[in-house]
Amino acid sequence: MTELDGIIAGGGLVGLTLALALHRKGIKARVYESVKEIKPLGVGINLLPHSIQNLAKLGLLEEIEKVAIKTSSLTYYAEDGKLIWREPRGLEAGYDVPQFSIHRGDFHMILLNAARERLGAENILTGHHFSSFEQDDTGVTAHFTDRDTGEGRATVRGDFLVGADGINSSLRKIFYPHEGPPHYSGQMLWRGVTEMEPYLDGRSMFMAGHNDLKLVAYPIRAESAKRGKSYINWIAERRIPSDLAERQADWNETGLLDEFKPYFKDWDLGWLDINRLYDNALSIHKFPMVDRDPLPKWSFGRVTLMGDAAHAMYPNGSNGVSQGVLDAMTVADILENADNIETALNDYDDARREVTARISLANRQTGPELVMQMVKDQCPGTCGETHTCIPQEVLEEVATAYKKLAGFDKQTLKMTA
Ligand SMILES: Cc1cc2nc3c(=O)[nH]c(=O)nc-3n(C[C@H](O)[C@H](O)[C@H](O)COP(=O)(O)OP(=O)(O)OC[C@H]3O[C@@H](n4cnc5c(N)ncnc54)[C@H](O)[C@@H]3O)c2cc1C
Numbered sequence: 001m002t003e004l005d006g007i008i009a010g011g012g013l014v015g016l017t018l019a020l021a022l023h024r025k026g027i028k029a030r031v032y033e034s035v036k037e038i039k040p041l042g043v044g045i046n047l048l049p050h051s052i053q054n055l056a057k058l059g060l061l062e063e064i065e066k067v068a069i070k071t072s073s074l075t076y077y078a079e080d081g082k083l084i085w086r087e088p089r090g091l092e093a094g095y096d097v098p099q100f101s102i103h104r105g106d107f108h109m110i111l112l113n114a115a116r117e118r119l120g121a122e123n124i125l126t127g128h129h130f131s132s133f134e135q136d137d138t139g140v141t142a143h144f145t146d147r148d149t150g151e152g153r154a155t156v157r158g159d160f161l162v163g164a165d166g167i168n169s170s171l172r173k174i175f176y177p178h179e180g181p182p183h184y185s186g187q188m189l190w191r192g193v194t195e196m197e198p199y200l201d202g203r204s205m206f207m208a209g210h211n212d213l214k215l216v217a218y219p220i221r222a223e224s225a226k227r228g229k230s231y232i233n234w235i236a237e238r239r240i241p242s243d244l245a246e247r248q249a250d251w252n253e254t255g256l257l258d259e260f261k262p263y264f265k266d267w268d269l270g271w272l273d274i275n276r277l278y279d280n281a282l283s284i285h286k287f288p289m290v291d292r293d294p295l296p297k298w299s300f301g302r303v304t305l306m307g308d309a310a311h312a313m314y315p316n317g318s319n320g321v322s323q324g325v326l327d328a329m330t331v332a333d334i335l336e337n338a339d340n341i342e343t344a345l346n347d348y349d350d351a352r353r354e355v356t357a358r359i360s361l362a363n364r365q366t367g368p369e370l371v372m373q374m375v376k377d378q379c380p381g382t383c384g385e386t387h388t389c390i391p392q393e394v395l396e397e398v399a400t401a402y403k404k405l406a407g408f409d410k411q412t413l414k415m416t417a
Pocket of ligand 1: 009010011012013014015032033034035041042043044045046104128129130131164165166167168169170171191251306307308309315320321324
């Protein structure tokens with residue numbers, strides 16, 4: 001095929017990864033981002049080994065390594081602070097590549113800088129809100145507006161269009177106009193960051209509690225570790241089963257200590273002072289845990305969906321960003337040798353849609369965090385220092401099954417390296 005030229009709606013983590021993945025294959029791309037200035041927003045995310053393997057192919061490992069924390073383990077505790085299950089992660093688990101915990105904003109800036117450098121800053125456009133498209137046998141035409149005023153900004157022509165415009169995707173809304181707001185899980189999340197002395201080995205991610213009340217934390221900044229501190233990303237999660245289905249996912253709403261801290265008053269993890277963690281927060285954001293139902297189809301002719309626009313999922317399992325990275329690499333691989341755009345985008349749909357749907361549905365069943373609820377439901381109250389009420393082989397089975405499903409068990413990764 002003659003040289004391809006792609007249009008990407010959305011300059012978030014996945015849109016920019018896609019731009020870099022296409023560039024690596026010699027495919028031209030232009031990114032159109034809605035906001036006027038891309039800023040380093042958000043708090044922590046995890047990059048699991050399967051996405052790191054791919055980000056290494058994009059030559060980003062060195063930059064990620066400079067700013068992120070190489071996660072050494074993931075541990076589950078009950079609300080009484082007793083250990084349920086601990087598993088090594090990344091290099092410690094024998095993978096060829098690390099697992100990284102990173103500030104979303106740091107990662108976004110790494111992608112943005114690389115995209116501007118490689119594709120040219122003129123091909124990463126901000127202040128362009130995708131609004132509509134038409135397609136025909138020879139290409140696709142996309143229309144962009146100013147999000148604030150609604151005035152037209154640009155009409156552009158390309159060979160294909162990818163909607164990487166997040167959980168409230170405008171492109172998805174065109175294909176599925178009656179879908180409505182995201183699906184609310186009944187869990188509210190308060191996401192914060194606190195710089196304090198390191199806990200455990202300074203590189204550990206942990207989850208404690210059960211479905212109704214949970215704390216998840218992991219350190220995310222190498223710069224802080226160099227000063228002997230930990231920049232800890234934490235998520236306090238509480239079940240609030242009121243009808244919040246009408247709420248859109250808004251990453252910017254401020255959270256208040258009183259809304260969640262009192263519920264943790266009897267918790268004592270021993271090795272981490274939860275009161276100090278909460279009281280010394282540099283920021284707290286409140287965010288409903290939302291996802292979207294799996295779709296019957298992502299690709300329509302020369303147009304397709306990707307990342308959260310295609311498969312927004314609950315964060316259980318820390319898989320959202322990593323799955324978006326896999327989407328981007330998959331479509332770039334397929335397009336490289338494609339004779340026909342429509343067939344290529346259908347092949348991408350076949351390769352990624354069902355697998356991500358299975359992960360989304362598993363995350364609705366709390367994904368690998370299931371082990372915490374098992375202890376809550378089944379512990380007879382006679383366990384010693386460690387919870388032994390659930391047999392080790394059962395815990396191992398839950399952990400392994402999720403890794404296989406999400407594609408980051410060691411066997412799968414060795415095959416795709
Ligand atoms: C501001 C923000 C903060 C976040 N913070 C966290 C966090 O702390 N922890 C975490 O785990 N996840 C966070 N996320 C979500 C996480 O980044 C995504 O789940 C994941 O990275 C998937 O990436 P994505 O590129 O598909 O979607 P996103 O990262 O959501 O990116 C979508 C992009 O598309 C743009 N966009 C939206 N509509 C249009 C349109 N019509 N036309 C053009 N562009 C459009 C958005 O401005 C955004 O830049 C955050 C997302 C955002 C937008």
